[in-house]
Amino acid sequence: MPSAGQHTYRTDLTWTGNLGTGTDTYRSYRRTHEVAAPGLPAISGSADPHFRGDADRWNPEQLLLAALSQCHLLSYLHVCAVGGVVVTAYTDQASGTMVETGDGGGRFTEAVLRPVVQVASADMAEQAIALHERAHHLCFIANSVNFPVRHEPVVTVAGA
Structure with missing residues (x-):
């Protein structure tokens, strides 16, 4: 049981970038994912474009x-x-x-x-x-x- 003044946070992360072959090679997958928390809208995430991510998603x-x-x-x-x-x-x-x-x-x-x-x-x-x-x-x-x-x-x- 948490003590007074102690707070615990939870997020859920789901990778959505499997293009069919998983991480078979460095270029064979997308870095896309969804970050969520109970009762909140999902955040669309990816890597920075410099690291093969999508510029239209948060990194x-x-x-x-x-x-x-x-x-x-x-x-x-x-x-x-x-x-x-x-x-x-x-x-x-x-x-x-x-x-x-x-x-x-x-x-x-x-x-x-x-x-x-x-x-x-x-x-x-x-x-x-x-x-x-x-x-x-x-x-x-x-x-x-x-x-x-x-x-x-x-x-x-x-x-x-």
Whole structure:
């Protein structure tokens, strides 16, 4: 039985890329798959096109970056609500860098989140910038990766 504060997550993955001969050769199969979780729509996944994947499907590297961006958003909205900063809009154009290793593997070397936050009034702008650090500290996903996650936030004021 999980202890208080412990959470377990589950996903279901199904490979859909068998073209009839399985993994007979490196080129004989597609990297397509479906990721699902109970009660949620499926995510169509593949490898990055560089690794023989399909460009019209999400790849694991994009999903990792999306998870970092989502987690920061949710942590940030929380600390703003608790801290009295009224956020009225939020976007992020995140990027991540992955390098391949000589053995065919690879790893992310960094991710950069670029949140553009709109706040309700000018007197909230300074605190809105500062709260990104607190949000980063609280982000479950950022705390789980072994590469730096940097932030380049911009704050604007509604109606300005």
